[in-house]
Amino acid sequence: MASSAPVSLTITLPADVAGLLRKAASDRGWTPESLAADCVAQQLEVAVRHRVALERIDQVDSALLELAKAIGSIEAGSEGIDLSDFCRYRKTA
Numbered sequence: 295m296a297s298s299a300p301v302s303l304t305i306t307l308p309a310d311v312a313g314l315l316r317k318a319a320s321d322r323g324w325t326p327e328s329l330a331a332d333c334v335a336q337q338l339e340v341a342v343r344h345r346v347a348l349e350r351i352d353q354v355d356s357a358l359l360e361l362a363k364a365i366g367s368i369e370a371g372s373e374g375i376d377l378s379d380f381c382r383y384r385k386t387a
Contacts (some may be wrong), residue, residue: 305330 307315312326319329 319381 315326315329319326322329
């Protein structure tokens with residue numbers, strides 16, 4: 295279970311980036327710290343979504359491999375089957 299206690303981070307930014315952060319925060323009436331915290335939170339969300347997408351791609355790849363093995367087993371144990379019945383996209387003459 296995740297802890298609800300806040301985490302303290304120290305971020306060292308190059309002077310030009312720190313200046314941009316201060317200006318952007320000041321222009322909107324925010325603190326540089328709150329803007330930096332929002333940036334970290336948004337990047338974390340993107341990173342989590344990216345990892346989930348990669349996990350799902352791996353799951354799909356694994357399922358496709360299992361499907362190919364199953365079709366291969368079915369075909370090997372029979373006289374042969376017309377795989378076009380399994381294809382969503384049929385060849386047209």
